[in-house]
Amino acid sequence: MITEAGHFALILALIVSLVQATAGKNTALAPRAGVWLFALLSVSFLSLLHAYAVSDFSVWNVVSNSHTMMPLVYKIAATWGNHEGSMLLWVWMLSAWGFFAARAKNITPEFRARALSFQGMIAFGFISFILFTSNPFLRLDPPAAEGLGLNPILQDPALALHPPLLYAGYVGFSVAFCFAMAAMLENKVDAAWAARLRPWVLAAWIALTAGITGGSFWAYYELGWGGFWFWDPVENASLMPWLAGTALLHSIAVLEKRGTLKAWTVFLSVLAFSFSLLGTFLVRSGILTSVHTFATDPARGIFILVLLTIAIGGAFLLYALRAPAIKSGAGFKVLSRETALLLNNVFLFTFCVTVFMGTLYPVFMNALDLGSVSVGPPYYRAVLLPMLIPFALLMGAAPYMAWQRGDAATVAKKLVIPFLLTLLILIPLPSHHPVALLGFALGGWIVWATLGDFARKMKSNMALSYYGMIVAHLGFAFLIMGVAAATQWGSEKILWMNPGDRVEVAGHTLAFLGAETGLGPGYNADIGVFGVKDGKKEFFMAPEKRWYPVAQKETSEVALHLDGFSLLYLVMGEQDKEHPQRRVVRVYHHPFVAWIFGGGFLMWFGGLLSFIDRRRKRHA
């Protein structure tokens, strides 16, 4: 009954989205349609959630992806752990953003109606996609007795948060896209427009940053490799909008404060969501193989590609026609903060192009019958690392530059102390890992230069968004240093251990005390008990190997111990068939790895500070 309601609501939503799409001139209808669209899609999404929560096996989607033995929270998360359900989540997010945009106070009714009508078009396209190719409400008659279960690797609390956060982020950039379209139609791109746009971009950026950081941390502790980024095509699909979105934030700052970089800001607003759409296409079209992709077929791929062509092609066409009419704002000298921010954008854009090429080049080569190559982490490291150097140098120096015309001598003088402090922290570091030194040099430079600026401006009455920038930049610096330390100074030991054996890693002595069996929801566990001594401290660590009989899958649960900012990472491997007490044990020590995820958290937090800044909002 509830499922039928959900299905019906989705069909109604399709109609409402069409109304919203065509309500461009009707300033009363568009926002009302936006509210109705959100209400209907909420009913639809909640009904699917309900079907999962009660294990309604008359719904094919639930049968394919759920199982009665799964804990409730994972049943609910399974709603979006599949193509159809996640697509419904995607359009629901779109309507949620639309709902808030419909109620925004600081935009004119005409602007609102135009922006919402573009949003309505996107919603119409994707709701059609769901109804015609990916309907989660298809029934199974008679209902199945049991579901087909879920991949145990995905039964994790982080899974509940990671996709919704990511979607909130990518889909949130649709507001910037629609605002840009509306601004181009009205031919009004100015500082006021940027000020109104900013909170929307920030909110989406915050969600996306949290989603990516969370996903990275989940991979770190779940996948048992200690890896946190794999340059997998789907990871890259979330990184590209993030890079474009970060560039957009900086461009908005310039437009808002100085009234320049108008056409570029509009372009970036379109570009960020375009990358989100591209990502949606890549994950679901079957054009790439990746551990993240949903299994789909080319027909769905073509449908999304058509939607993309209309949306992005249309936007770029409008840009080509309207951009020349956008009048340039005040000029600025080469040595100025505007230039620094513009260069930041150039680098971010270049990083984005790099990730794009790495991800899609194999597809292009395949399309043109040029054979197959694969692009893995070595490519990205080799090309991105060198560019990171000027990027980081710029990040530290930019706050010191004055708007419009800076003075080289003044800037250089103020940067002397940060420079010296950077050199100072490098001295105690181990010198046989030059790349780690480079990471700390760059990260350290950003830290000292940023703190230096903070020290100078602390006494003035700075806006909260300034502190947001400080925190976010510090976050990035810690991210770089964390990556450098964890990957360059890490140590590992891989060996067979009998109960009673000891091994030493990075000043910790681990004693294997033996393996026990255990039971958990849906699985049998082989639990390794280890006593660890670290100087004075003593504690236990218990990695597991779990067997999920329903899914016929084995997973490995890593045991982690936080030691300062470093992590001791313990994995228990195979059992020796001839000596059942013996196990393969892998111990890793990742120095300062917490700085990686902590850095991501700080970037998120900095964004949040900027978002809640009341003073900036008043300006709009």
Place this chain on the structure above:
Amino acid sequence: MKNLFFIFLLLLSAHAYAVEPSEMLPDPALEARAREISQNLRCLVCQGQDIDDSQADLAGDLRRLVRARITAGDTDAQVYGFIKARYGDYVLMNPPLEGRTALLWAAPLLALCAGLGIAFLFIRKNGGS
């Protein structure tokens, strides 16, 4: 130069979930080479993992093969060549630098130069007031 390259490649290498103690070579220098090479070879029956990380049988076979070739005296290039001859360029995580991948390798620098060029043209055109 080779050392610097070696170091670049060791980035993000704090993993190796799948290497078995019994596979590891007694000579640490050779074992280190084996690990580095393994991290640059794609597991063809997995999604996105290298053979150093993958638990698949084929990955284990290839890890042992890499170590056998290293022990037999092959250089790194020869080991890569041996595997590439049987599995194609796709098995290399680091795409080769040749005619058909020229655009891939050149793209970042081209994008940067284009971006810098356009940026400076824009700044010049607008001038300061």
Place this chain on the structure above:
Amino acid sequence: MLKFLPLGIFLLLAVLLALPLLQGKDPSFIASPMIGRQAPASPKIPRGQPALVNVFASWCVSCREEQAILKDIAKEESIAVYGLDYKDTPPALKKFLSATGNPFRDVTPDEDGRMGIDWGITGVPETFVVDKDGVIRYKYAGPITQDVADTILHPMLAELKQ
């Protein structure tokens, strides 16, 4: 004119993305570099006649089904099928062949899987077409179905015999 660049690049991208979808290309299919090369030394294949090399194992379920089809091809085309028994043991092999019948002129055991790697296999079964000069001309990954035999193997073998 710069203003039309994003649109132009995007349309180019859309075409490049559409091509593999329209052509129905499987992204996980990777052409083998062994094609066009001399076949590895094992299993030993005499020159002068095209032959099939089938990499299989007794523990491989789908290998059973294709045994009958391989036998048919061997008979109809009067060519030899050479087997490479991948990661298997002699007693298991014997049991397998007595159950499915033996289409092979000769079976070479590959207990550690090293020979299979020399052929560039990623799993079993995989079948290779080798011409009379010992050059690998085609590789098929997966069990040979009647359809594959009719549409690909028979025509290819007929051509190679000339």
